[in-house]
Amino acid sequence: GQRAIASHTGVLAGSDRVYDAVFEHYGVHRLDTIRELADYVELAAVEHVTRGSRLSIATTSGGAGILAADYCERFGLTLAEWDAEWRSKLAAALPSYSALGNPIDMTGAGGRPEVLAPVLDALLTHPDTDVAVLMLGNLENNEAALVDIIAEKASASQTPLVVVWVGGSGRPETELSARGVPCYREPLDALRAIAARRPVPPGSRPKPVEVNPARREQARELIARGNTGGVLDEATGKRLLGLYGIPTVAEKVAATPEDAAAAAETLGFPVVLKALHPQLQHKSEHGGVVLGLRSADEVATAARTMAKRIEEELALTVEFTVQQAVPPGREILLGVKRDPDFGLLVVLGSGGVLTELLDDVVIRLPVADPERIRTALSKLRISALLDGYRGEEPADVDALVDCVMRVVDLVGEVGDCIEGIDINPVIVGRRGDGVCAVDALVFVTGKESGA
16 A cells, blocks of 8 residues: 555645545535535525525625625626516616626615615516625715615525625624624625535536456456565556556567567667566656667667666666557546545546646546546646646547546456556547557555455
8 A cells, every 4th residue: 555655646645635536526515614504504594595596786885796796706706687677676776887787886875775675676587697695885874774674675585695794893793693684794705605505516417337247357467467565566567557548658568688689679779678577566666668769779778777776775776668659649648546545546637657647637536437537637736737838739538537437447456456557648649649658657456356
């Protein structure tokens, strides 16, 4: 288990991100502070509060309306559309200089009971509004009358009303809350609580992995033969991936520098030379990867230098893998991590040697659902590059999604044998060119012999 933690995947898949992944999967909103919890509970306690995301906002301050609109965008809420017929209802109640869009700027006139009452009638009967939000400020001279109007209108409506009352004596917040109308002192608190009431659909129920008994038995045998202290070396790990149709780079294993040179001639130049040992996880840190070798002599010389350095630094005697050079593409981390509470999880992120530095990852439960996988990829900062940044041709996201699905198949069949998987990187070619796993480590549990 400690070896798996030391991998790229293990380093990045911390417990906080794991909880985010589980919450996302089951449609659970996350609250980060006691204040947020209290704000949410106040709103949730109102029985008729719906769980929609279309808001209509009326405010006595244009600036407050802009602030509220910004918070709506941040929290994934939308502003309801008001057509001409419904705007005319507002126009009949408000001064001519009011702004009748949504957010509705009532101006200071909204602090007068005779103006506020018809505006609330329109807000609370508008057919495309899930939640009405009223934002007021100060108004100490009219507090009692306004509180009575707000409470009366809210109690008679099936559309929930949420109030933000900034400044003033503070009494309206207490009085409205006591009368069943959620009232907040800050727009941020109100809109965050509304967003937390919005349902996050867990999506369609994914189909279970279809187990292939013959393939599962092959995989178990491969893991049992290759298990060296709880880890498969790179070559064995990639053979396991190959059983599940995950494209891997063409390569040959060589025991000596001379064998490596001969393997390179067979594969064709240029080639990549890597050190091979189950205890050597971060090869590049110890000179264990050399790119762009173009002759047998270069390969043999690089292999001798590589073996000498690793023996001096780590006291390991290595073999070698010689790989065909892969055309450049987007580098993606695709991993699996075993969490002590939630089991195996899939980790996706920006790949390559800068994986930890970029810290660009998402974690998801291993489910066979292509749309969930696409959504997860869209959360990565590197997704802009996958989509084709600044006129570049888009990457083969379809092939990447298929690759992730195949890792899910692997987990579904032999997950009890797996402690973790680190495929870094998966090279994603241009659209139609597919993907290629060029490096892989598989950490195993030692349970492969159990049926």
